[in-house]
Amino acid sequence: MTTMPTEAFNPERDLTSPSLYSLNLSAAQHCTLAWVEDHGGLFQAIPVSAEEVAEDCGNSVSTVHESLSRLENLGLLVKASIGVYRINARYYFTLHPELREMIAAALTDPPVTPDDRARAPRKVTNTDARRRKTLRSVD
Incomplete structure (x- = not known):
């Protein structure tokens, strides 16, 4: 059985x-x-009331329902549960190419790995040892 090579991250x-x-x-x-972006939907799923959006945007409630449905079908909004949405992160990164580059670097850079020195017990100097043994009053 042959496996198909997976495409590299782009x-x-x-x-x-x-x-x-x-x-x-x-x-x-x-x-x-x-409206969803202005109310925090970029970073977390938020409750979206069609009535509130309609009032704020000057649209009818049915128009807002249609808008939410189309935005969800396009993938611009991700529905977390009934009436709770967040903005698709890909849309956000499209608007902010500098952040996209930073995230791309984070996903493709090698991991930070501790070496032997990092795993060794921490050295305690004589000064540190004396400080730990001395009790100081708090005035």
Whole structure:
């Protein structure tokens, strides 16, 4: 049995998404995505109330539901549970290429590994030993 070689990590492919312009988003979809981003959805899943988004964006509740559905289908929003969403990290890294480069380096750089000196017991100097034996009052 032969195994197919896996493709090497490519940050330009693996940490990006198509531009929003190419996705032909409506104004309501842009507004809904911006609302989720403005309310902390970049870094964690947040509850998204269609009524609150509709009021803040000036859209109808049904338009917000349609927007959430399309954004989820496109993969721009990731649904954590019913009514709870977060923004796809690939979208975020597409907007911030400098962070994408840093993450790519973190994923491809070699791991930091302790050497023999790091694993050896820590040396205690005479001064450190005296400090540990002396009790000082706190005034």
